[in-house]
Amino acid sequence: MSETLGPDLLLALDRQHVWHPYSPMPGQAAPLLVHSAAGVRLRIAEPGGGTHELVDGMSSWWSAIHGYNHPVLNEAARAQLDRMSHVMFGGLTHEPAVRLAARLVEITPEPLRHVFFSDSGSVSVEVAIKMCLQYWRSVGRPLKRRLLTWRGGYHGDTWQPMSVCDPDGGMHALWSGALPQQVFAQAPPSGFDAAPDPAYTAHLRETIAAHAHELAAVIVEPVVQNAGGMRFHAPAYLTALREACDEHGVLLILDEIATGFGRTGALFATEHAGVSPDVLCVGKALTGGYLSMAATLCTTRIAEGISRGDVPVLAHGPTFMANPLAAAIADASLNLLLDQDWQREIRRIETRLREGLAPAAGLPGVRDVRVLGAIGVVQLEHRLDPVAMATATRAAAREGVWLRPFGDLVYTMPPYITPDADVARICAAVLAAATAGSAADAGSPGAGPPPGA
Numbered sequence: 001m002s003e004t005l006g007p008d009l010l011l012a013l014d015r016q017h018v019w020h021p022y023s024p025m026p027g028q029a030a031p032l033l034v035h036s037a038a039g040v041r042l043r044i045a046e047p048g049g050g051t052h053e054l055v056d057g058m059s060s061w062w063s064a065i066h067g068y069n070h071p072v073l074n075e076a077a078r079a080q081l082d083r084m085s086h087v088m089f090g091g092l093t094h095e096p097a098v099r100l101a102a103r104l105v106e107i108t109p110e111p112l113r114h115v116f117f118s119d120s121g122s123v124s125v126e127v128a129i130k131m132c133l134q135y136w137r138s139v140g141r142p143l144k145r146r147l148l149t150w151r152g153g154y155h156g157d158t159w160q161p162m163s164v165c166d167p168d169g170g171m172h173a174l175w176s177g178a179l180p181q182q183v184f185a186q187a188p189p190s191g192f193d194a195a196p197d198p199a200y201t202a203h204l205r206e207t208i209a210a211h212a213h214e215l216a217a218v219i220v221e222p223v224v225q226n227a228g229g230m231r232f233h234a235p236a237y238l239t240a241l242r243e244a245c246d247e248h249g250v251l252l253i254l255d256e257i258a259t260g261f262g263r264t265g266a267l268f269a270t271e272h273a274g275v276s277p278d279v280l281c282v283g284k285a286l287t288g289g290y291l292s293m294a295a296t297l298c299t300t301r302i303a304e305g306i307s308r309g310d311v312p313v314l315a316h317g318p319t320f321m322a323n324p325l326a327a328a329i330a331d332a333s334l335n336l337l338l339d340q341d342w343q344r345e346i347r348r349i350e351t352r353l354r355e356g357l358a359p360a361a362g363l364p365g366v367r368d369v370r371v372l373g374a375i376g377v378v379q380l381e382h383r384l385d386p387v388a389m390a391t392a393t394r395a396a397a398r399e400g401v402w403l404r405p406f407g408d409l410v411y412t413m414p415p416y417i418t419p420d421a422d423v424a425r426i427c428a429a430v431l432a433a434a435t436a437g438s439a440a441d442a443g444s445p446g447a448g449p450p451p452g453a
């Protein structure tokens with residue numbers, strides 16, 4: 001197929017052959033066809049010809065923090081392409097990986113000193129779990145191999161990460177009998193600024209204490225539970241987890257795949273609590289949204305523990321481990337982030353989101369409006385069915401904005417470079433999507449509360 005394919009043919013072939021995230025095959029809702037993207041705008045090719053632009057409210061799922069087609073990241077990619085785009089990592093190493101690893105160690109909490117690169121967030125969570133289980137096996141505690149998490153979380157779609165996603169929400173409940181059985185604490189009470197609830201802290205401590213003999217690690221998303229419901233919690237619960245883990249001999253894994261690299265107003269969300277994990281996962285924004293790369297960082301205690309065991313190696317090695325092209329872009333993305341006053345940009349977007357989303361609180365069908373850092377969330381009274389979700393998405397597009405509502409949420413996490421005027425447009429689109437979504441939902445059979453409820 002060397003001829004140019006027009007938008008209609010592309011969309012027809014897409015429908016026939018291409019699976020999309022969390023979708024049936026063939027697809028039911030037609031996706032938008034992106035021709036190109038630059039800055040904070042996606043250029044959409046229209047069926048029948050012509051294009052139009054949408055302001056991106058999603059950062060391509062938390063990743064494109066500097067926007068699209070950034071000259072500095074493009075240049076880093078080109079320079080690395082001319083040296084090599086990939087070499088295997090077994091027995092070989094290269095400057096992009098070494099620089100990036102050293103950089104990650106420098107900017108993450110102090111005791112994290114060793115970096116395992118992988119190709120996606122889910123795999124970095126698999127590696128984190130493997131590290132913890134293997135640590136306990138190596139130090140003679142092989143029965144410590146379960147995980148504890150709190151409800152409402154999301155850690156990826158491969159098998160072990162699924163086992164620590166919220167057991168009722170999302171699409172993973174389907175596998176509950178087949179997945180490893182983990183220990184679930186109640187979801188943390190909502191509110192970043194809410195005073196910590198001593199009863200909940202006690203619940204965390206008791207659950208950890210009761211299962212300590214079989215627990216390898218506690219794994220949670222710090223401060224923001226993202227795909228599990230976009231809920232924020234008080235940083236103090238991380239302090240409580242750290243203390244209980246230390247007291248009972250359990251490791252702590254923090255999953256910063258969504259929250260890392262400034263999104264919540266701190267470089268890593270755990271800094272809001274001043275807590276250092278034993279293992280840390282990063283991904284998504286690591287390469288500024290250019291390529292898939294993730295990393296699992298661990299302490300020397302864990303690395304040495306594993307290395308003392310009868311199998312003294314970490315038995316993991318993805319083919320594209322430490323991909324040089326991705327690593328070079330990641331290093332450039334980190335420079336771009338850290339060489340600017342990024343906190344000011346996050347605070348600016350936070351202020352604009354608070355102003356722009358405040359009116360949503362008065363809309364019918366809206367349960368809650370919340371903002372933290374460059375994350376804005378409107379939670380509806382009801383979960384949107386697929387029809388209402390498509391209606392909400394179209395309402396945002398009519399305002400010139402790309403949003404992807406899911407469940408009972410219309411939310412945004414725009415690129416950090418988004419100018420005020422475009423943040424205002426995004427807010428208007430969130431309001432429009434929330435209005436259209438809950439209206440469509442209320443009108444559809446089966447949605448909303450049962451009659452008389």
Ligand SMILES: *Cc1c(COP(=O)(O)O)cnc(C)c1O
Pocket residue numbers: 120121122123125154155156157221226227255256257258283284
């Ligand atoms: C997206 C995400 C993952 C999974 O990352 P993938 O790159 O999609 O595999 C894991 N944990 C959190 C918190 C995430 O947001």
